Amino acid sequence: MGINQMEFTPVIGLEVHAQLKTRTKIFCSCSTAFGAPPNTHTCPVCLGMPGVLPMLNRKVVDFTIKMALATHCTVQPESRFARKNYFYPDLPKGYQISQYELPIATGGYLDIEVDDRPLRIGITRIHMEEDAGKLIHDPDRPVSRVDLNRTGTPLMEIVSEPDIRSPEAAGEYLRQLRIILRYLDISDGNMEEGSFRCDANVSIMPTGSSVLGTRTEVKNLNSFKHVEKALYYEIARQREILHDGGRVVQETRLWQPDKGRTVSMRGKEDAHDYRYFPDPDLLPLVIDAAWIASMRAEMPELPARRRARYVADLGLPDADARVLTASRELADYFEACLAEFDQPKTVANWIMGDLLGLLNARGLDITRSPISPANLAGLLNLLDEDVVSGKIAKTVFEAMAASGKTAQVIVEEKGLVQVSDTTAIDPIVDAVIAGNPDEVQRYRGGQKKLMGFFVGQVMKQTKGKANPKIVNEILRKKLG
Known part of the structure; x- marks a missing residue:
């Protein structure tokens, strides 16, 4: 098969730099x-003074x-710091x-899922x-200024396999790496401020082959x-080069x-x-089992x-669990x-729907x-106890967000307690039935979907306070 007919498989390895959440360098x-x-935020040490x-x-x-x-990962019992030598204006020592x-x-390794397929990276x-x-x-102007505040800020580099x-x-x-860093509270993962950065090594190889192609490194990747x-x-660029009979050059490229x-x-x-x-100013770092055990004991779930x-344990759908554990x-x-x-699905629904919707709208x-x-x-307890209806609960939720008051206080202040007294609901139902004879005739003729119309009319008359369950029961009895 000629090169022009070949299919290619991407091979990607990522180098992630996470700025650690320490107070000092x-x-x-x-x-x-x-x-x-x-x-x-500089001193003779981070400025590389003699x-x-x-x-x-x-x-x-x-x-x-x-x-x-x-x-x-396996934590090594002994590791060493080294000097990485290169010259650049923002590197005052001349080495990192x-x-x-x-x-x-x-x-x-890190396990992820893409299109419902598990992958281990x-x-x-x-x-x-x-x-x-x-x-x-x-x-x-053709002028560059150097800010050395960031010099010496601690980074952790995480290098993936290809x-x-x-x-x-x-x-x-x-995304999963960033979530873990934030769960551990060791990095804020803020890509805009540069505390979570990524370089990508990219190559392509003929599909079915195990021989890696020439890779390029892509920098300036500051968002997912x-x-x-x-x-x-x-x-696509590398594929086009190979299809045209060219050769991919090993180089560092910048994303624009x-x-x-x-x-x-x-x-x-x-x-x-x-x-x-090896850096002659720093001794080898020795980490014993007790140190590792103490860190393991501090790990969150x-x-x-x-x-x-x-x-x-809670019976939630996987999709719900993913949303709720995203942070x-x-x-x-x-x-x-x-x-x-203690009703996991109800709590999940309100958080994923009403609460996250509110937070997104306010940018919080x-x-x-x-x-x-x-x-x-x-609020959910009031709803569960039929003190408020579902519709009223939405109104109370908005009032809670605006005022910071509890649901109980808002319900009492606004008189929003749900009406479940049949003696109060009965005459309203009678009035709705009497006022809509055509709909009553059609309902009794078999158009049972009109029940929603009658319920809506009663709820309108009671300003949403009537207990919908009781309204349905009374209507069914009276309409026959």
Whole structure:
């Protein structure tokens, strides 16, 4: 078969850099807070002044061990820091402290699902390193400024195996990694602020072959949407080159989201180009079993296990469980509500429908919900006890969101208690029947769907306060 007739399979590996949620940098005590004036969170250590010595932040190691455990990696008993040598204006030392030959964790995996198919993505290694600074390019003049506040901010790099075969799988892998990082509370995963970044290694190979093609590295991927679009473009670009008889060049390419394309940035470096060698200022990092055990004891219930529990123990559909466990805070809200109103499906429906709809409309996340779990549970208890109808419950929900008051208070203030007294409902039903003789005749002639019309008329007359169940019962008796 000629090259023009060949089908190709994408081969994708991802390098994820997650900024760790420590108060201070990895090798000094400077603040990691985002948004400070340029070059104010710096010191002689992170600026690489002569004669200074780095000191490892233990919390960085704690956080990395937790991520290693969450992704089934083996935490190595001994690892080493290395100097990665390259020159760039935002790298004041002329090298980056990273890990190379002896990373802290190796050999893990992450299970994901794409189109209802389970996929296991191998994780080659996890290592720690320091971030570089930031170049700010003047849009009007050929001038670039250097902000070194970010220099020395702790990063955790998670390197996948080349197991990913589609842009969709790449996007899902990244989403699940980010969810785990946030569950562990070790990174905020904010892609806009650069605390969750990704580089993609992309190649294609003839379908059925095991020989990998020449890969390119794609940078500047700062959203899940950009990752998938950039991968689609790069796969198509490489396929077109091979179909035309050309050769893919190993290089680093830059994703331009405004133009929807990748462009060549520089030739792709290999490891030897960086002249790695062990950092002489840092001792080998020794991690014993007790340290690992202490981190394991602090681990929360992770999203996959929580999702499985919701399905097995609470009887929720898998789709509901996925929505509710998409963030630790949302799952915590669900469980707090469930503790006071023990009907999982009802609670799930209100959270996924009314509550998330309200939050989306206001641009809020669950941590800023104007309705607390206890207040939502209070409303659901009133609904379950027939104190309010379903329609009135929606009105009460909106009033709770606007005022912060409890459902009980709103119901009492507005006189919204559901009417279940048949002696009060009977005369209204009689009036509706008397006022609609044509509909009564058609109903008795077999058009039973008109029951909805009569119920609606009664509810209208009672301003939604009548108990719909009792209204239906009375109507059936009177209409025959």
